[in-house]
Amino acid sequence: AQSVTQLDSHVSVSEGTPVLLRCNYSSSYSPSLFWYVQHPNKGLQLLLKYTSAATLVKGINGFEAEFKKSETSFHLTKPSAHMSDAAEYFCSRGSQGNLIFGKGTKLSVKP
């Protein structure tokens, strides 16, 4: 069965330092991969998506993710964390409507 694994349940960084949220997916012939962000008491918002075009995908709020087929990874990064980035982040894969989500990574940003 297809799956998505987020390797860290909680990541804590200081404001202004880089962010790395890790995601691995089970191998598939043509995955569509996504990152979503969920702020407290809100629904999930799409950050960025990979759909077999450029391997480096840029999203909103300065986030980007790189698709690495050899590592079956789709890690989310940001060069400099902001306090407003504190939220929960979900990696997801989708194929013909069947969306599968990872367990989520809670990002804390310290002043």
Add this chain to the structure above:
Amino acid sequence: DAGVIQSPRHEVTEMGQEVTLRCKPISGHDYLFWYRQTMMRGLELLIYFNNNVPIDDSGMPEDRFSAKMPNASFSTLKIQPSEPRDSAVYFCASSPSREASFGSGTRLTVV
């Protein structure tokens, strides 16, 4: 576009009562999903529809849960009878094919 609209935003009910959650997807989206989110289990896919037809309901926890999509612009998730362990945030999402747009969720509390 108003996005995915869910109602009610909050619901508090007594154990044993029937609960109906409602969702209006984005017009033109062929897929509709119902998710449940709890601290313990994270984001779980309950059921999804394609063109108003249920495709996969393997995530529905038990017979007390049922979902319908009578037309392209409306879906319901019903719990009868409700139990305290059903307390969670229920999200509806819709998608044209891959990435999903989420509603703001219904926070259900069963006492």
